[in-house]
Amino acid sequence: MTAFPAGTILGYPRIGPRRELKKAVEAFWAGKVNLQALEQTAAQLRSAVRARLEQNGLQRHDSSIPESFSFYDQVLDAAVAVGAIPARFERLREADGSIGLPAYFTIARGEGDDAPLEMTKWFDTNYHYLVPEIGPETVFSLSSERYEQQVREAAAEGFAVRPVIVGPVTLLALAKASDEAPEGFDPLSRLADLVPVYQQLLARLRAAGAEWVQLDEPALVSESLPATTEQLGAAAKDAYTLLGEANDRPAIFVAAAYAALGDNLAALAATPVEAIGLDLSRGAVPAAVAGLEGKTLVGGVIDGRNIWRGDLAAAFDKLEQLRGLGANVAAGTSTSLQHVPHDVRDETALSEQLVSWLAFADQKVQQVVTLAQGLAEGRDSIAAELGAATAALADRSSAPGVRDGAVRERAAQLSADDFVRGDYEDRRVAQQERLQLPELPLTTIGSFPQTGDIRRARARFGKGEITQEEYDAFLRAEIDGVIALQEELGLDVLVHGEPERNDMVQYFAENLDGFDVTEHGWVQSYGSRATRPSILWGDVSRPAPMTVEWSRYAQSRTSAPVKGMLTGPVTILAWSFVRDDQPLADTANQVALALRDEISDLEEAGIGVIQVDEPALRELLPLKSVDQPAYLDWSVASFRLATAGAHTDTQVHTHLCYSEFGVVIDAIRALDADVTSIEAARSRMEVVHDIAASGFNHGIGPGVYDIHSPRVPSTEEIQSLLEIAVADIPAAQLWVNPDCGLKTRGYEETTESLRNIVAATRAVRENVTAAV
Numbered sequence: 001m002t003a004f005p006a007g008t009i010l011g012y013p014r015i016g017p018r019r020e021l022k023k024a025v026e027a028f029w030a031g032k033v034n035l036q037a038l039e040q041t042a043a044q045l046r047s048a049v050r051a052r053l054e055q056n057g058l059q060r061h062d063s064s065i066p067e068s069f070s071f072y073d074q075v076l077d078a079a080v081a082v083g084a085i086p087a088r089f090e091r092l093r094e095a096d097g098s099i100g101l102p103a104y105f106t107i108a109r110g111e112g113d114d115a116p117l118e119m120t121k122w123f124d125t126n127y128h129y130l131v132p133e134i135g136p137e138t139v140f141s142l143s144s145e146r147y148e149q150q151v152r153e154a155a156a157e158g159f160a161v162r163p164v165i166v167g168p169v170t171l172l173a174l175a176k177a178s179d180e181a182p183e184g185f186d187p188l189s190r191l192a193d194l195v196p197v198y199q200q201l202l203a204r205l206r207a208a209g210a211e212w213v214q215l216d217e218p219a220l221v222s223e224s225l226p227a228t229t230e231q232l233g234a235a236a237k238d239a240y241t242l243l244g245e246a247n248d249r250p251a252i253f254v255a256a257a258y259a260a261l262g263d264n265l266a267a268l269a270a271t272p273v274e275a276i277g278l279d280l281s282r283g284a285v286p287a288a289v290a291g292l293e294g295k296t297l298v299g300g301v302i303d304g305r306n307i308w309r310g311d312l313a314a315a316f317d318k319l320e321q322l323r324g325l326g327a328n329v330a331a332g333t334s335t336s337l338q339h340v341p342h343d344v345r346d347e348t349a350l351s352e353q354l355v356s357w358l359a360f361a362d363q364k365v366q367q368v369v370t371l372a373q374g375l376a377e378g379r380d381s382i383a384a385e386l387g388a389a390t391a392a393l394a395d396r397s398s399a400p401g402v403r404d405g406a407v408r409e410r411a412a413q414l415s416a417d418d419f420v421r422g423d424y425e426d427r428r429v430a431q432q433e434r435l436q437l438p439e440l441p442l443t444t445i446g447s448f449p450q451t452g453d454i455r456r457a458r459a460r461f462g463k464g465e466i467t468q469e470e471y472d473a474f475l476r477a478e479i480d481g482v483i484a485l486q487e488e489l490g491l492d493v494l495v496h497g498e499p500e501r502n503d504m505v506q507y508f509a510e511n512l513d514g515f516d517v518t519e520h521g522w523v524q525s526y527g528s529r530a531t532r533p534s535i536l537w538g539d540v541s542r543p544a545p546m547t548v549e550w551s552r553y554a555q556s557r558t559s560a561p562v563k564g565m566l567t568g569p570v571t572i573l574a575w576s577f578v579r580d581d582q583p584l585a586d587t588a589n590q591v592a593l594a595l596r597d598e599i600s601d602l603e604e605a606g607i608g609v610i611q612v613d614e615p616a617l618r619e620l621l622p623l624k625s626v627d628q629p630a631y632l633d634w635s636v637a638s639f640r641l642a643t644a645g646a647h648t649d650t651q652v653h654t655h656l657c658y659s660e661f662g663v664v665i666d667a668i669r670a671l672d673a674d675v676t677s678i679e680a681a682r683s684r685m686e687v688v689h690d691i692a693a694s695g696f697n698h699g700i701g702p703g704v705y706d707i708h709s710p711r712v713p714s715t716e717e718i719q720s721l722l723e724i725a726v727a728d729i730p731a732a733q734l735w736v737n738p739d740c741g742l743k744t745r746g747y748e749e750t751t752e753s754l755r756n757i758v759a760a761t762r763a764v765r766e767n768v769t770a771a772v
Helices: 020-029 035-055 074-081 087-092 101-109 146-156 168-173 187-208 229-245 264-269 312-325 352-356 361-377 379-398 405-412 424-435 452-462 468-489 548-556 569-574 584-604 625-643 662-671 687-694 715-728 747-771
Strands: 119-121 128-130 162-166 212-216 251-256 275-279 296-302 328-333 513-516 523-526 529-531 534-541 563-567 576-578 609-613 651-656 675-678 699-702
Touching (some): 020 035, 035 101, 074 101, 074 128, 074 146, 074 162, 074 168, 087 101, 146 162, 146 187, 168 187, 168 229, 229 251, 229 264, 251 296, 264 275, 296 312, 296 361, 312 328, 312 361, 312 379, 352 379, 361 379, 405 584, 424 651, 468 548, 468 747, 534 584, 548 563, 548 584, 563 584, 569 625, 584 609, 609 625, 625 662, 662 687, 715 747
Parallel strands (some): 162 212, 212 251, 251 275, 275 296, 296 328, 563 609, 609 651, 651 675, 675 699
Antiparallel strands (some): 119 128, 513 534
C-alpha cells in the first residue's frame, strides 16, 4: 500500500475551462451528436485535467490527482453505480442490469410522465445535487463500471489517479424515502445492505489499479440533516470498520468537507481507514483523539469555495499544528475545487491588482503543492511564496474602494426603525385596493427564456457591432413580446422578462460599486448549467438606478401590474465570491441599502409590485446549529433593511428555491414579505404541510412547474398540485407560479406549460368558488 501524497485536492472543476462538457452534453440531448462523440469529448476533458494538474505540480504516480469527473452530478453517479434508482426508471436498465448514460440522463431530467429525481442544494453551497430515492424495496447492486473505467483510462496515460465517490453514509443520509416506502422510513436504515456493494466496488477499483480511493462523507459534518450527529457517527463507524477490514481494496481516504468534523473524527479514527480529510477553512484544528497513529490527516487549509489568495502563512501554521495530533499530515483543499473557476490567468479584463489577490482552481493547486513542499522540506523552503501571499493581503487591505467612508457612515447611522415595515393586514388591504387581483393570482418568477437572439444581440453590443440605441430598441421589442404573451395567456401580475440581464446577480454586480465580473469564471450550478459568480471585493454602493427604466417601460405597455425585479442581499452574497475581510452581515447591509434606494426609485416610477428574490436564504444556513441563529438574524435583517421603506400599498414579493424550508420557516415569516413564492413542484408540494403547520398567514406561491426539467407538466398534473395546496392553505393566501425563473427554458415549452398553468388555475378557482 503506497503512502498518501504530501499534497492533494479533493476534486477539480469538471465542466471544462470553456464549458466544453456543457456544450457536448446539451448537443447530445438535442440529437446533434451521438453517444460515442459525447464519450470522446468527456475522455478528452478528463485527459486534459490530468495533464493540467500535473503541470500545476501534482504527481502522476502518487494518487495525488483525483478522478472527480461527472457527466451531471456526483450523487447521481454514486446512486447509479450501486443501482439505487426509483422503480419508475427500472425499465431503463440494460439486459445485464447495468444503467447506461442515456438512462442516467433520463433519471436526472425526467421523461414523459416520469418525473426526475428531486434536486436540492449541496450542503451550504449553490451546487444542486439530485436526491436519491431509497426504500425497503431498493435492490443495491453494482450497475455501472464508470469509476473503474476511468481508473483504467488514466492508467493507460501513465497516471495513478484516486477515484472520488460519494460515501455510503452520505448517500443514504441525503436520500429521501421512495414512493413505495412506508411512512417514517429512514434510508439510513439500509446501510448494512449497501456497504457490501461498496466493498464490491472497492475490489473492482483495486483490480483496475487504484491504490487509493476517496470516499466523500460531508454528511458527517452537518447538523442540518434528519439524522443526528451521533447517528451519523455510529453509521460511519459501522460502515468504515467493514470497508476497512476488507482485504481486497485500495487504501481509503474519507473526506469530510464543508465544516468541522467535530466528534465524528473519533468515530472515523476508530476504523481501519488510512486517511481522513478535515476542512480547516471552516473549522479549527481539532483536539487529538485515539486511533490517529499511523493514519494521515489531510489538512484542508486552502479554501475550496472562495477565490481569494488568502493567508498562506496562516495555512501552513495550521498544518504544523495538525502535526501535533500524532498522525502523518498532508496539505489539501477544504473542499472540491468544483466550486471555483479554472484559472485566474484567463481573466485579462480584470485589473492586475485584483488578479494578484485571487486564486482560482489552478492557483489553489499550486498553493497546495507549495504547502506540501513546506511540510517535506521545512518552512524556510517556501518562505518566498509565503511572503508573496502576505504582501498581497496587505495590498488588498489598503487598496482604494475596499473601504468607503460614506458607505460605512450610512450603515453606522441605521436605527431599529429602518428594519421595520407597517402592519401586514393594513398592507394587504391597501394592496388589494390598488391591484384588484383575483383569487389565486397568476404570475411568473421573473425571467423569460434567454433566446439565441438575445444572447447574440448582447454579444454584438459588447463587441461594439451595434449601438446603444439599437440594442435598447431590441430589448424594448423583446419586452413588448413578453408582455403581449402574458396578456394573451391570461396572467394577472406580469414581468418584463429580464432580456437585459445575463444573470440575476451579475447584472447587479455590473451596476454596483465594489464588484467586478469575470469573463471565463464559470462554476457548475447543476447538470449542464453553470454560473459566473461576481467578485465582491469592496464596499458596496449604487451610483445610479439599475432597473427603473426597464420596469417603467414594461409598465407603460400594459394596464396589468408589472413586477419590478431585484435580487436580494443574501443571494447577491451567496452567488458571488464575497470579500472575507469583514463579517458577512456588514456586507449584506451595504447591499441592502443600495436595494432600498432602488425600491424607492421604482415606486417613484409607478411600480406597485416589487420582487426581491432570496433563493439562497436556506442555502447559506450554517451546517452547525450553534451558528444558525446569528446567520438567520443578519440575513433576515438585511432583507428587511432593503424592503422596509416600501409604501404600504406596494406589494413586496420574495422568492426562494431548491432547499428544504421547514427548518427556516420562522425566518421566512420574519422576512415579512407580502408574498413569498417557493419551489414545490419537484417535491410535489411537500413544503405546504410545513407552511400550514407553522401558521404562516402572508401570501404564498408554491411552485407548480419544475423549470429545471424539459418536461411540460399537464393541466391535470398542475391541477392536482394546486388542489394539494388549497387543501392545506386558504385560497385567499395562495398565488400560482412556476418554481423559478424561465430563463433556461425555450419559448415553445414555456408557452405550453404556462397555458396549462392558467387552465389548471381556472379550474381550481371554479372549484373553490363552488365550495364556498
